[in-house]
Amino acid sequence: MNSASHLRRLRCESKRLNVHPYIRPAGRRSGRKCRSTLEKEKLDSWRENITLNKHVDGLKVVDVGEKGRGVVTTNHLPRGIFVCEYHGKLLTKEQATQKEGEYQKDTNIGCYMYHFSFRGKDYCIDATEEDGTIGRLINHSRRQNNLKTTIVDVDDTPHLMFFTQRDISPGTELLYDYGDQSKQSIESHPWLKL
Numbered sequence: 001m002n003s004a005s006h007l008r009r010l011r012c013e014s015k016r017l018n019v020h021p022y023i024r025p026a027g028r029r030s031g032r033k034c035r036s037t038l039e040k041e042k043l044d045s046w047r048e049n050i051t052l053n054k055h056v057d058g059l060k061v062v063d064v065g066e067k068g069r070g071v072v073t074t075n076h077l078p079r080g081i082f083v084c085e086y087h088g089k090l091l092t093k094e095q096a097t098q099k100e101g102e103y104q105k106d107t108n109i110g111c112y113m114y115h116f117s118f119r120g121k122d123y124c125i126d127a128t129e130e131d132g133t134i135g136r137l138i139n140h141s142r143r144q145n146n147l148k149t150t151i152v153d154v155d156d157t158p159h160l161m162f163f164t165q166r167d168i169s170p171g172t173e174l175l176y177d178y179g180d181q182s183k184q185s186i187e188s189h190p191w192l193k194l
Helices: 003-017 034-053 094-107 181-187
Strands: 059-063 070-071 082-086 089-092 113-119 121-126 147-154 157-164
Touching: 089 094, 094 113, 094 121, 113 147, 113 157
Parallel strands: none
Antiparallel strands: 059 070, 082 157, 089 121, 113 121, 147 157
């Protein structure tokens, strides 16, 4: 087809479509999402997990010897995914200190306190009370940790979320670094050295 006949055909087609002959109709659109949309979707997903108290499928609570109970995987967990929340009561530093004193008086009660800072203030999640969640049962390891904790701000309230640091094979115990290397803690719980 020569260029003159091509132009006539293009003009004829453009009149039928009511489009200027030299403007091409919009092409294929990208299905990609901008970073802010992806971040919003990720936060919405985390909010849902927190609201429904969800955790990733494929986790099982088991006895892990001197450490007591722990959490192992029954499925492969890829790097970077949400595992569960460290769920409990949000306390100020002062409230946490008072609670820890109460827990020390009763040797039948364990202490599941997670201290952290959020927006320049010190807080603690007290997960001592059994509530059916599994985040409180994830044990410590300085050298073999496979989870990391991320503070997620949901409606101005901090939530502690566990994410995988690497791919985790089925049958692997989930571990994170408690960050507690005090002499008193290590004497009470020698496995904290690991």
